[in-house]
Amino acid sequence: FNSGDKITATVSTTAGAKTVRIRYAGPFGEKYQALFVNGVKRASVRFPAGSAWTTVDVTGVPFNAGTNTVELRGDWGWTHLDSVEVF
Numbered sequence: 001f002n003s004g005d006k007i008t009a010t011v012s013t014t015a016g017a018k019t020v021r022i023r024y025a026g027p028f029g030e031k032y033q034a035l036f037v038n039g040v041k042r043a044s045v046r047f048p049a050g051s052a053w054t055t056v057d058v059t060g061v062p063f064n065a066g067t068n069t070v071e072l073r074g075d076w077g078w079t080h081l082d083s084v085e086v087f
Contacts, residue, residue: 005073010070017060022081022084023084024055025050026049027080036069036071042061045072047079
């Protein structure tokens with residue numbers, strides 16, 4: 001995951017504020033990447049440095065009932081991504 005790269009996932013859920021949990025490793029130092037839901041930027045996510053796999057949670061992210069798209073876009077620097085979970 002490099003600057004300008006993106007990953008997109010489709011999720012089905014109920015309407016309301018959700019938590020987006022991202023599993024990552026950051027061996028290249030602290031980075032910030034953009035989180036979009038349904039095409040709207042919802043957060044600039046801070047990924048602290050560390051070579052071990054860990055998670056970061058973004059809380060209070062609004063979702064529609066039914067199908068939604070979740071996208072992470074590389075704002076700056078490399079981050080290894082493993083998974084994205086919505087709950």
